[in-house]
Amino acid sequence: MPTIRELLLARVDDPNPALAFEDEVWTYAEYLEACAARAAFLLANRREGPFHIGVLLDNVPEYSMWLGAGALVGATLVGINPTRRGAELARDITHTDCQLIVTDHGYRSMLDELELPIDSDRMIETDSDAWQKEIAGFSGAAIPADADSEVDEKSTFALIFTSGTSGAPKACLCSQGRIATNGSILGQMMALSEKDVLYCAMPLFHSNALVTNWTPALAAGATCVLRRKFSASGFLPDVRRYGVTYFNYVGKPLAYILQTPELPDDGENTLIRGFGNEGAERDIERFQKRFKCSVTDAYGSTEGGVNVTRTDDMPAGSLGRGMPGVVILDPETCKPTPDARFDDRGRLLNSEEAIGHLANEAGAKNFEGYWRNDEASAARVHDGIYWSGDLAYRDENGFIYFAGRDSEWLRVDGENFAAGPVERILARLPVVTLAVVYCVPDEVVGDQVMAALQLEPGGEFDAKAFDAFLSEQSDLGSKWTPRYVRISRSLPMTQTNKVLKRNLRNERWECADPVWWKSEKGAAYRRLEAADVEAIRQGFQKRGRESALDGI
Numbered sequence: 001m002p003t004i005r006e007l008l009l010a011r012v013d014d015p016n017p018a019l020a021f022e023d024e025v026w027t028y029a030e031y032l033e034a035c036a037a038r039a040a041f042l043l044a045n046r047r048e049g050p051f052h053i054g055v056l057l058d059n060v061p062e063y064s065m066w067l068g069a070g071a072l073v074g075a076t077l078v079g080i081n082p083t084r085r086g087a088e089l090a091r092d093i094t095h096t097d098c099q100l101i102v103t104d105h106g107y108r109s110m111l112d113e114l115e116l117p118i119d120s121d122r123m124i125e126t127d128s129d130a131w132q133k134e135i136a137g138f139s140g141a142a143i144p145a146d147a148d149s150e151v152d153e154k155s156t157f158a159l160i161f162t163s164g165t166s167g168a169p170k171a172c173l174c175s176q177g178r179i180a181t182n183g184s185i186l187g188q189m190m191a192l193s194e195k196d197v198l199y200c201a202m203p204l205f206h207s208n209a210l211v212t213n214w215t216p217a218l219a220a221g222a223t224c225v226l227r228r229k230f231s232a233s234g235f236l237p238d239v240r241r242y243g244v245t246y247f248n249y250v251g252k253p254l255a256y257i258l259q260t261p262e263l264p265d266d267g268e269n270t271l272i273r274g275f276g277n278e279g280a281e282r283d284i285e286r287f288q289k290r291f292k293c294s295v296t297d298a299y300g301s302t303e304g305g306v307n308v309t310r311t312d313d314m315p316a317g318s319l320g321r322g323m324p325g326v327v328i329l330d331p332e333t334c335k336p337t338p339d340a341r342f343d344d345r346g347r348l349l350n351s352e353e354a355i356g357h358l359a360n361e362a363g364a365k366n367f368e369g370y371w372r373n374d375e376a377s378a379a380r381v382h383d384g385i386y387w388s389g390d391l392a393y394r395d396e397n398g399f400i401y402f403a404g405r406d407s408e409w410l411r412v413d414g415e416n417f418a419a420g421p422v423e424r425i426l427a428r429l430p431v432v433t434l435a436v437v438y439c440v441p442d443e444v445v446g447d448q449v450m451a452a453l454q455l456e457p458g459g460e461f462d463a464k465a466f467d468a469f470l471s472e473q474s475d476l477g478s479k480w481t482p483r484y485v486r487i488s489r490s491l492p493m494t495q496t497n498k499v500l501k502r503n504l505r506n507e508r509w510e511c512a513d514p515v516w517w518k519s520e521k522g523a524a525y526r527r528l529e530a531a532d533v534e535a536i537r538q539g540f541q542k543r544g545r546e547s548a549l550d551g552i
Contacts, residue, residue, distance in 0.1 A: 007218045014221055015027050037141050052159065055204075055205070057107070057126070060228060064226065081494070090116060104126050105125050155177075183219055196220065197243050200227065200248065201227035201229070202230065202250055236269065240269055244269075245272045249275075254280070258283060273296065274296070304368075322394075329359045338350065357390070358392040360386040361385050364381045411446045412447055436491060438452075464524070481518075510533055
């Protein structure tokens with residue numbers, strides 16, 4: 001099993017472009033020199049305790065250089081999410097025991113407002129004159145040879161926070177061996193070579209960017225083009241400017257790019273392939289046709305533990321087939337759920353019994369745990385089984401379908417069901433570009449279904465047409481109809497383009513966006529007014545359920 005350090009050492013004298021950013025380019029030889037200088041700085045400034053280096057930066061060259069520096073000396077990079085603020089940001093930094101923070105002037109002001117157990121002189125502003133003078137003193141430093149005996153495949157390369165869409169982010173342990181191996185395998189699968197140009201607009205603090213772009217580029221000797229932040233309108237111009245052949249994504253970027261004005265020459269570009277997670281099937285098809293490239297969407301998570309492989313004969317909407325040991329289990333019995341059954345239109349008929357937890361009976365050894373969170377680690381691995389935290393179902397031929405996160409169960413009138421299948425149904429409505437389903441409290445007990453819909457630019461919500469559309473969906477469960485429908489021009493997102501469902505749940509129907517609702521079962525949708533909101537709250541008070549409105 002290779003290490004990130006070994007992948008870097010293999011490129012020491014490589015003249016091929018390693019890194020491109022705006023108008024600058026670094027060869028691999030130049031890039032390794034920059035990494036070595038920062039590695040020497042780290043060793044000179046190391047303190048007792050975990051060798052954890054927090055990085056709070058956008059996708060700029062310094063981020064990539066610190067990744068390389070940490071790998072060379074066995075330091076652990078902590079990817080800090082810049083969308084976090086205040087106490088949440090302080091919690092992330094403190095929880096991961098960072099002894100240095102690498103940032104820039106723009107983000108430094110955020111840190112100065114926090115109470116952190118880190119001295120101000122341990123916070124590096126990479127765009128400051130002081131830092132340029134400091135790092136110049138390490139110019140020409142040799143790559144530390146002593147690290148050969150200290151860095152191995154089990155050395156922790158990074159602490160990567162989970163997205164935190166449903167709760168406080170957990171810091172996942174990612175070893176040099178696991179990241180190097182997974183990235184190298186993906187590069188081989190995508191047939192990447194030194195001639196390829198990889199476009200990285202997904203944030204480097206997330207595993208998607210590291211495993212599906214930065215590491216494959218390093219392993220193949222290809223060029224990695226960094227974009228400071230993702231821009232839908234900037235995507236195609238960047239592809240043409242740099243000659244991009246490959247890109248990665250996670251979440252909704254395909255949908256956002258497709259919302260840009262379509263032009264007759266969109267297909268005239270250098271793109272060959274893309275790889276990502278959680279793209280909608282309709283968006284993948286439209287993207288491939290419009291930009292004349294192939295897109296591979298696969299199941300993946302920061303923690304690892306479950307592998308699902310795509311095949312040429314996989315049905316529409318499937319993730320593919322699981323590797324040996326991958327199963328769909330009932331969490332109560334730890335036994336496999338029944339196979340999914342579909343009607344002649346391919347719609348799921350037995351969701352309640354078929355949907356279970358995606359698990360791996362042979363995958364516990366691949367999960368490396370969470371930093372200082374034994375409870376969360378134990379929830380992932382118990383009874384000798386790795387539990388992914390995701391919901392899924394499997395057909396009679398072994399193809400697996402994603403059904404949401406395990407935090408996305410809803411319980412309505414005593415019936416449990418997952419949000420994923422409901423979201424897929426709502427996404428069939430042509431005007432909808434993004435459908436999100438989540439639970440909100442019921443006045444009496446359990447949950448009610450709420451949906452947040454993001455519409456196409458210029459699209460309007462027609463309550464009567466929406467009701468009629470729902471009545472035509474033969475696979476819409478009797479409890480699945482949303483009681484509340486929120487119409488948003490944009491939804492709260494993590495920086496990795498995952499919807500923050502916890503925010504939506506906490507805002508419920510008391511939000512700034514317009515909401516339509518059914519006052520009772522069977523009623524028509526109508527606009528929720530201030531008087532309705534007050535009447536709903538009084539209903540909770542009468543039943544002693546005010547606490548259900550305090551946040552979920």
